[in-house]
Amino acid sequence: MIKVFLVEDEFAIREGIKKSVNWEEHGFTLVGEAGDGEIAFPKILKTRPDILITDIRMPFMDGLELARVVKAEIPDIRILVLSGYDDFNYAKEAISIGVDEYILKPVSGDNLLQELGKISDVISSRKKEEKARQKYMKDMEEIRILERQKFMHDMINGKISVQESIATGKELGIDITAPFYSIILIQVFPKEPDKIDANEYSGVSEEIYGKIKEIYDGESHVYPYEQVGDVLCLLEKADSINEIEENINNIIANMKSLMDNYKDNIYFISIGKIVERIRDVNISYADANRKFAERYMCEDSFVFCGDDFPVSGRFGEEIDKDAIGPEDFDLSKLDIGAIDIRMISKKTIFHFLRSGTLSEVDDLVDEYFESIGKEATESTIIRQYVLVESLLSSAALLESLGVDKEKSSEILGDLSETIKDVDSSDRAREYISTLLKKVIEYRNKISDKKYTEVIDKAKKYIQENYQNDEMSLQSVALNVNISSNHFSTIFRKETGETFIDYLTTVRMDRAKELLTCTAVKTSEIGFEVGYKDPHYFSYIFKKTQGISPKEYRRVKKES
Template sequence: MKKIMLVDDEILIRESIRERVNWEKEGFHYCGDAADGELALPLIEQHMPDILITDIKMPFMDGLELCSVVRERFPHIKVIILSGHDDFHYAQTALRLGAADYCLKPFSAADLLQLLRTVSDTIDREENEKKRDTYTAEKLFADLCGGLISTAAAIKVADQLKLQLMTSYYAVAILTLSSTDPTKPELDPARCTEAGRWIHEQLCEQIDYFMYKRSRTETVLIIKCQQSEEPSLQLQARVNDLQLLLHAQFQCELTLSVGGVQERLQGIHISYLEAEADHLERRMLRQNKDALLHTSAGGFDENVLLDRNELLDFLKLGCSRDAPDFVRAFTSRLDNVNWDSLYAYYLMHDLTVEMIAAAKQYFQRNHPTDDVLPALQQQIKHIKSHDDCQHYLLSLLDQLWTWRQAGTDKYSELIHAAKLYIRQHYEDDQLSLFDISKQMAVSSSHLSKIFSQETGQTMTDYLTLIRINKAKELLKLTRHKTFEIAFQVGYKDPHYFSNLFKKVTGLTPTEYRKHSFEQQTEQVGKGKKQR
């Protein structure tokens, strides 16, 4: 049995958790509790629990300090954080300090037991890995994501395991399976394994990646990219394609969280942290929706009342001038809401989290939200009327639109400079993303991502278009041979240039020149007839 210890300064919570769970029956041993971290430390040394459950906000020694001490002195102990909406950003900090997971208040005994079983499975899996003599591929991938292995050591282990680890770019994604069967809200192991295997078979045909299971329902992908274009769109499109089949065959759905593209092996850890932050936001949103459904009368379906896509589309494309009319029409569907109810809080909190997530995706992917959400949560608590709701949504839209404006203002000059540099140096056959980003004084991955987001095309596509347009001009106005034109526009290989030219224009260079000559001759003939 795994030993469990609880630390929380609220005696009612300690007693509730202690008494409401039949620990022995569930396969755990409850070995004690304490009111704060300072009182808990001697008990931890005495009992050596396998899993420590701790609240974040406590007097004397809070949960973050306790988590840090435990991770340093007793690294084998898994820490679960108890977090409320108001201190969710503290939970994110705790996860970075090494906490195994978090549980969002309020929670049921079933929620806590499910989390304890997941962490218990993790402990068992890690113990089994320690018994093995060799470094497994899954452990290598997990250590890369956790930032626990150096580049030299990772390359050495990959060579031993005969893994082709090195590539140009990396990104991390987290795939999470959840049940859509209301009669079976938890995925059973057999269905989860079967669905996971099927997903892997579908994805591996189009995407190059390594993977490891983080839990029974969560899989981490380390995506290998040859180009710096962010793989999230390709992966999201493929996941969207699989959703209907997943629902029909396995009665489950797939949630995707993706980190940014990185150039180095050590950057895998950064991308993993970004994917984890995205994953936590999505999980929080899902838990908030569950709470929303639970607190509403009669099993209320929020999609009947509110069109979330309408709100998100206005966030993306709307403007301040039209905002009052839009918000007035949107909130007219909330006339019957009791603004003093818990349901009203969950409803507005749900909309807020969803709008922040959309704004990050549309405007500034890496904008920190842990300093934004707590302040908004305080504002939500003061919504006591329909007018307050309208005022809050207008204020939120204005705040998120500042991200959009900042992104537009910030990157327009950078994109203009990059395009100008490409137009001035397109004939250089050695011109690369690295050269351009060096001139712009930014990282190549950042420049590539911003260029794609702002222009809707990759830098490679833009460079190709500039070169092909110049080649078309030379084919029309000069008698230079094809290989000479190829060299003049930045291509050493005439055969590659010809194939690329046909791919873009639909004609070979020779066909294009002939067609252009015939058009010019025809125009001259028409001119003579008119005279």
């Protein structure tokens, strides 16, 4: 129904207008009336009518003044002015205000309906257009999310200037201006990673990250986005040191409470140093990232932060820096197979090989050797190295990455021969870094191949089901068994376009084929390619192709 509000100071005329039209029969509903503009104005703001019918000459506030103030508050409202005076100046002013129709009294019910009908058609068209636009914006939300993620990534890594950060943030609805900033990194691991499928692990962490985002949805002091390696990165900002410290402690408390429902997982939080400039946010990120490397050496959930940061409820076991004693041993008599690799946490390297990145290798190795203790002897360092090598050579570990025995030997080499060449801590560090990087690089190759297969499967599913109006990022991600956010990221990385862009292209290509080669109605073509709403199909077609479906068909026939 089209909502109408009537303003007329003469009671008899107002009653006559009300009774001369069968409002509901013609698709209208009279939502209010008033005897002058001053009384009418607050009622109009409350009822938000689509059409205002107003007399031009009234006491207190006349029709033109009412039209002016109403237009300022409700720009899309349509106004029909009634006047007993055939005055050109009134008409000219009415047009300048944005009045749609200017008609002389007395007006019959038929004439009023005729004018209302013309305005109603415009309103209906506008509402359909707005509905299509809203649906389009919802469909495009994937692009907006990716744009926000890219912006946060570029800002945190110092890739854009302060001016660009402020301007781009404003465009994306992110206000990053504040006196104090800090970066917080969060990652979730399964307690028994060797028993968890990689896709299932990603799904659980995605579920947890989604709940964290829900907690802070609508909050202006913290902005979350996913970082490479299944890490959730939060930008926290505040007006004072005390406020930012309190906010960070709340993040820790919320995470701790949330994880009570995920007993099969452990989690880690790293707090970057608090900085006072936007340009220094990348310093906070680097600080948080450096400390975060220690998470691979923890058996339980842990918060990493500076000694001067007042963390409430710090949890987890401290890293045991004396786990390996400094006893000497004879390398020539060393039996690698007899080493008890339980002296080092299997999870350390397992987690790293599953989730770590090449850029984290050096930080991990540095933190790992530092954990031995400053007074460690050369033999202790080498022993640590041997333990790591033994762990890396574990068949179960490498098989979890898709590495068969032959490939494992090719990647790691002959361990017994390598040990003889390691005679210092520097050589041990260098070799462990090289070894880890080799395995990570191989893991990345496997992942790239897996992602290619996933994308090919997703494309095939889209090609076969694009007619389904219910198809979405979530439904396709579910079909390929990957979380929607992760799927969105890898789809864009592998194809160079977003999922919604790809789906729309598939649908538009088929629509253009049907418009060119058949005489099927455009509304039916829209339904055929996955759009139940013909108006929305026309909206999308014109948005992407530059012309309407009917114009496209005409141009093709004439060419």
